[in-house]
Amino acid sequence: MKIRHMAMLAMYTTIALTIFTIESLLPGLAPVSGIKLGLSNIVTLWLLLYASQKDAFLCLVMRILTASLIAGQMVSFAYSLCGGVFCFCTMAVLFRIFGKKYIVFISVIGAVFHNLGQILIAVIVLQSFSILSYLPLLTISGIAAGTFTGLCTHYAAKRLTKDQVWLP
């Protein structure tokens, strides 16, 4: 890995971590954990558009790791990692099938799978299926959040020309 490449990825990880930390300081949108905008997913989408799947995945995992180190919560690390990996795998597959024109749709389905992954971890941790009753609510909130982050990425990409974008 070239130094320049590594520095760029570190920079993108820092951006994602900053967005994540600021978002976590905002009051919750609803009294159910999991209902949030997930703004740091913009960085993952951005790297899928402009870099490679490998770079996007590295950046995501590093962001989750550093965020959990700051928060000091190993439980939230499991939730974030499972949700993040679920979301990423879905988006990576869809990205291969549909391509970059459909980034908004990819973001929506990715967000839904993020919440699905987190609920599945909750089922394992709590050893009870009753937590699945949150699934419809979290699916709808995932669609809303995914639309928002997808549109953010889409319009940011639309505004910038290739020479204005940092490429890892």
Add this chain to the structure above:
Amino acid sequence: MDKSTRQFPRRDKKTLLLTLLILFILILSAAVLLIRYFTAGKAGTARIYQDGALVREIDLSDIAAPYTFTITSTDGSYNTIKVEQGAIGVTDADCPDKTCRNMGMVRSSAYPISCLPHKLLIQIADNDSGIDAAAQ
């Protein structure tokens, strides 16, 4: 970025497919949500689970005076739970996210209260039998 990404996806088969897929998921979720909302009864019996094991069962229909108690886990973390006639809720916890506390006092059987960091779950059932509850 090339020009093709600059416009929002136009009307083609892939857009239609993805839109229909997302609409399907949305409508399905909304339907399940509404069904759950209308079939949920009043809170009857609360069962408190910790690490998947039942630690306490409370009949919420027969509470003379509201009271609170604390559930402590093996690593020393705690959840203070308040019980009153027909309602249960977490009033205090030393977890970082405070999601359980933010749910307030719960009066319906639609959603369980969960505290993910402490592996605590409060299941709420209505006191009617299962068949009656489903038929309502």
